[in-house]
Amino acid sequence: MAYTIVKSDGTVLTTIADGTINTSSTSLGLPGRNYAGYGQSLDTNFVHVTENFADSTPPANPLRGQIWYDTSSTTLKVCPTDGESNALAWLSLTSTASGGNTTFGSVNITGNATANNFTSTNDVTANAFTAGYLTISANATIADASITTANIGTLQTTAITTGSATTAGTLTGVWTATGNTGANASALIFDTGGIYINNSGNLYGIRTDKYMYANGDPISFAGTYSNSNVASYLPTYNGNILTNQTQASVLTTGANTTAGSITGNWTLTTGSRLTATYADLAERFSADDVYLPGTVVELGGEAEITAVKYELSEDVFGVISDNMAFLMNNGAGDNETHPAVAMTGRVRVKTLGTVRKGQRLVSAGEGYARAAEDGEATAFNVIGRALEDKTTTDLGTVEAIVTIK
Numbered sequence: 108m109a110y111t112i113v114k115s116d117g118t119v120l121t122t123i124a125d126g127t128i129n130t131s132s133t134s135l136g137l138p139g140r141n142y143a144g145y146g147q148s149l150d151t152n153f154v155h156v157t158e159n160f161a162d163s164t165p166p167a168n169p170l171r172g173q174i175w176y177d178t179s180s181t182t183l184k185v186c187p188t189d190g191e192s193n194a195l196a197w198l199s200l201t202s203t204a205s206g207g208n209t210t211f212g213s214v215n216i217t218g219n220a221t222a223n224n225f226t227s228t229n230d231v232t233a234n235a236f237t238a239g240y241l242t243i244s245a246n247a248t249i250a251d252a253s254i255t256t257a258n259i260g261t262l263q264t265t266a267i268t269t270g271s272a273t274t275a276g277t278l279t280g281v282w283t284a285t286g287n288t289g290a291n292a293s294a295l296i297f298d299t300g301g302i303y304i305n306n307s308g309n310l311y312g313i314r315t316d317k318y319m320y321a322n323g324d325p326i327s328f329a330g331t332y333s334n335s336n337v338a339s340y341l342p343t344y345n346g347n348i349l350t351n352q353t354q355a356s357v358l359t360t361g362a363n364t365t366a367g368s369i370t371g372n373w374t375l376t377t378g379s380r381l382t383a384t385y386a387d388l389a390e391r392f393s394a395d396d397v398y399l400p401g402t403v404v405e406l407g408g409e410a411e412i413t414a415v416k417y418e419l420s421e422d423v424f425g426v427i428s429d430n431m432a433f434l435m436n437n438g439a440g441d442n443e444t445h446p447a448v449a450m451t452g453r454v455r456v457k458t459l460g461t462v463r464k465g466q467r468l469v470s471a472g473e474g475y476a477r478a479a480e481d482g483e484a485t486a487f488n489v490i491g492r493a494l495e496d497k498t499t500t501d502l503g504t505v506e507a508i509v510t511i512k
Contacts, residue, residue: 387431393410
């Protein structure tokens with residue numbers, strides 16, 4: 108009469124004919140009825156079960172749930188499926204009392220997990236995970252994790268928090284932020300407060316070796332940066348500055364011949380002042396010809412101004428200037444079509460004849476001035492007063508203080 112062998116779950120494993128032994132259905136020798144020498148087979152089976160099939164390779168023909176002691180790693184392992192011959196697929200299980208370690212293979216936690224120390228080289232999936240120290244070198248998919256210390260190769264999450272805005276946390280190591288392409292590419296964005304370095308309770312701004320403009324272009328520095336030359340390392344920015352307040356010691360277009368624009372209604376606050384290298388106040392007027400700096404002009408001609416024509420003219424209006432301290436009506440034209448006319452301040456004046464410092468200047472005609480002789484100066488024909496001597500009688504220039512009335 109043949110033996111029918113049934114597994115724990117009720118399924119039939121095999122049928123053993125009389126007088127035979129089955130060595131292919133399990134890791135044991137299963138003797139049938141009236142098998143000669145069955146005693147040796149049973150004894151061998153008891154030994155193998157007692158030692159948990161201790162060997163460096165898995166036992167042949169294992170059944171799901173079978174235990175094997177892997178002598179190569181001194182680890183007790185469990186067979187995950189019938190006939191599994193791959194040692195790496197067996198589940199490792201090691202347990203010691205009072206706070207020891209338990210090691211698993213692939214683990215899928217459908218509920219919540221709590222552990223003091225958790226280390227995994229395989230994927231971990233859990234709804235919620237609470238751990239004191241977590242090390243995962245594969246992939247972790249956890250809906251809600253509360254971890255004191257974590258060692259994770261790659262973490263994908265939408266929020267990392269210490270639990271509250273007042274609870275301190277620490278990031279250690281070299282971190283790279285990689286964001287989207289475009290405006291937020293590789294960006295760390297802080298809602299408030301910015302980024303600071305805490306040095307003995309003192310908060311300092313971030314120090315970096317690379318700076319960029321708002322548009323992403325790099326700012327290049329030359330020399331050695333130090334606390335004493337911060338101003339020298341402030342970048343020269345070409346473009347519009349849109350801000351409520353800008354504090355700087357120098358605002359430049361890059362060269363004194365390069366034009367710039369300030370737009371808006373500006374007010375100098377109490378105690379503030381504007382200073383300039385040059386000293387005349389000028390305004391652009393349309394001219395009937397191209398005039399050199401120092402030319403004495405009057406209102407008239409085919410345009411707004413023309414070179415003064417006559418001696419002692421009371422129509423004198425100003426002197427052509429090319430180094431004015433303040434220029435009005437600048438958008439009217441250029442120096443050829445709309446020269447700047449100095450109406451007050453220091454300016455060099457084209458002069459005929461000798462001049463003593465302090466003498467009043469009057470028109471000499473043809474765009475020139477000369478020193479006024481006794482009794483010639485009036486309130487309306489004086490161009491200004493000389494600030495230096497001119498000892499030659501030929502044509503030249505003198506610096507004068509212009510005061511046109």
